[in-house]
Amino acid sequence: MKTIIVGGGIMGLSTAWALAKSGQDVELFEQGPLPNPLASSMDEHRLIRHPYGDHTGYARLIDDAFVAWDELWRDLGQRLFAATGTLALTGNGADWALRSAASLASIERPMTRLSLAELPLRFPMLDSKGVEHAFWIDTGGVLFAQDITAALARYLSHQSNVRLHSYTPIRAVDLELGQAVTETGTVHTADTVVVAAGAWVGRLMPASAGKLVPSRQIVIYFRLPDDQRAAWSKGPMLIDKTGEVGLYLVPPMEGRGMKVGDHEFSRSGDPDGSREATPGEMKPLLDRCASLLRGFEQWRIDRLKVCFYTVTDDERFVVEKQGAKGWVMSPCSGHGFKFGALMGKELARTIVSERDPGQHARWAAGLEGDTK
Numbered sequence: 556m557k558t559i560i561v562g563g564g565i566m567g568l569s570t571a572w573a574l575a576k577s578g579q580d581v582e583l584f585e586q587g588p589l590p591n592p593l594a595s596s597m598d599e600h601r602l603i604r605h606p607y608g609d610h611t612g613y614a615r616l617i618d619d620a621f622v623a624w625d626e627l628w629r630d631l632g633q634r635l636f637a638a639t640g641t642l643a644l645t646g647n648g649a650d651w652a653l654r655s656a657a658s659l660a661s662i663e664r665p666m667t668r669l670s671l672a673e674l675p676l677r678f679p680m681l682d683s684k685g686v687e688h689a690f691w692i693d694t695g696g697v698l699f700a701q702d703i704t705a706a707l708a709r710y711l712s713h714q715s716n717v718r719l720h721s722y723t724p725i726r727a728v729d730l731e732l733g734q735a736v737t738e739t740g741t742v743h744t745a746d747t748v749v750v751a752a753g754a755w756v757g758r759l760m761p762a763s764a765g766k767l768v769p770s771r772q773i774v775i776y777f778r779l780p781d782d783q784r785a786a787w788s789k790g791p792m793l794i795d796k797t798g799e800v801g802l803y804l805v806p807p808m809e810g811r812g813m814k815v816g817d818h819e820f821s822r823s824g825d826p827d828g829s830r831e832a833t834p835g836e837m838k839p840l841l842d843r844c845a846s847l848l849r850g851f852e853q854w855r856i857d858r859l860k861v862c863f864y865t866v867t868d869d870e871r872f873v874v875e876k877q878g879a880k881g882w883v884m885s886p887c888s889g890h891g892f893k894f895g896a897l898m899g900k901e902l903a904r905t906i907v908s909e910r911d912p913g914q915h916a917r918w919a920a921g922l923e924g925d926t927k
């Protein structure tokens with residue numbers, strides 16, 4: 556049995572990894588270099604955390620996600636993850652941290668509530684002004700995303716049943732016939748075609764474009780004084796939803812950068828367009844950093860990164876069978892990386908075992924065991 560995969564981000568590569576392990580032949584096509592710096596999966600880090608707002612279904616999958624990463628670390632011979640614990644803050648009437656704590660309590664993974672007096676004592680680098688609720692959980696951390704993606708591409712290049720084609724854009728797919736057509740018109744055929752094209756999916760699958768909307772997102776890397784960097788390099792990872800911005804902060808674990816980003820979706824932009832960030836795009840984030848982070852006036856912007864991902868209305872993943880031989884694999888809405896190894900393993904299992912595709916789609920959408 557052979558599978559064609561379109562896209563060499565974490566989803567395409569993880570699916571190739573799991574299919575190859577189960578003895579399947581795989582041919583993967585990537586439009587750019589492999590890995591591609593423009594892919595959503597290519598940034599220094601991505602977060603993995605249990606707190607998930609009302610999405611209890613995804614919170615439940617986090618333990619499985621860790622098991623899948625552990626399996627990948629064994630195959631890669633390296634563990635590309637640093638544990639930090641997760642601090643969730645809410646203010647300005649927003650209640651994401653409260654809803655996360657309630658959801659996690661319902662699945663017996665309680666978070667610890669921190670009083671507002673305790674917060675700056677435990678985390679002196681934070682200012683608690685404007686924070687209304689604070690919760691802590693020991694689990695969670697930083698996945699070294701671009702190192703994982705690059706290591707997976709290297710690993711796959713050594714597998715005899717995998718063929719990787721970089722700089723080979725696919726211009727059309729036929730999911731009934733199991734075909735992928737390159738720009739030069741070469742037709743490749745397989746038993747299954749998986750489209751894991753990230754923010755470019757609407758180009759290949761115009762019918763998906765209304766549902767999987769590309770969203771341009773900004774992240775800011777900072778240089779900070781050595782003493783502050785040393786303090787932050789022990790964590791925590793921080794998710795702060797104040798109602799104005801949805802800020803997340805990634806601490807500089809194991810020598811990586813110190814990064815801040817905004818989880819509010821822009822739902823706009825073109826992944827092939829300009830990747831320059833504008834001052835207007837950065838302002839809400841910088842304003843929130845100034846009120847939340849002590850010593851922020853000494854931080855300097857090191858570099859900006861503009862990244863694209865797809866967003867659905869309900870922020871649930873789309874992993875759906877289409878046609879007799881196709882799958883559209885878009886587990887994203889800005890929170891997919893943490894499930895990369897798990898999504899790849901499970902899609903490979905469904906392809907190989909012919910598990911019910913509808914059940915697979917519900918599982919990937921986080922609907923199994925969801926309390927909503």
Ligand SMILES: Cc1cc2nc3c(=O)[nH]c(=O)nc-3n(C[C@H](O)[C@H](O)[C@H](O)COP(=O)(O)OP(=O)(O)OC[C@H]3O[C@@H](n4cnc5c(N)ncnc54)[C@H](O)[C@@H]3O)c2cc1C
Pocket residue numbers: 561562563564565566567584585586587591593594595596597600601602603723724725726751752753754755756759772773774816862863864884885886887888889890891892893894
């Ligand atoms: C700023 C930002 C912060 C994020 N933070 C987190 C986080 O903290 N935690 C988390 O879990 N997730 C996070 N995410 C989301 C996560 O990064 C994505 O969900 C995940 O990387 C998507 O992987 P993918 O493989 O689907 O897409 P991509 O990584 O974009 O890969 C798609 C690949 O397909 C290729 N391609 C497209 N079209 C074609 C074609 N026609 N032919 C050949 N190749 C093609 C592209 O070049 C690309 O390499 C974040 C994303 C961003 C942008």
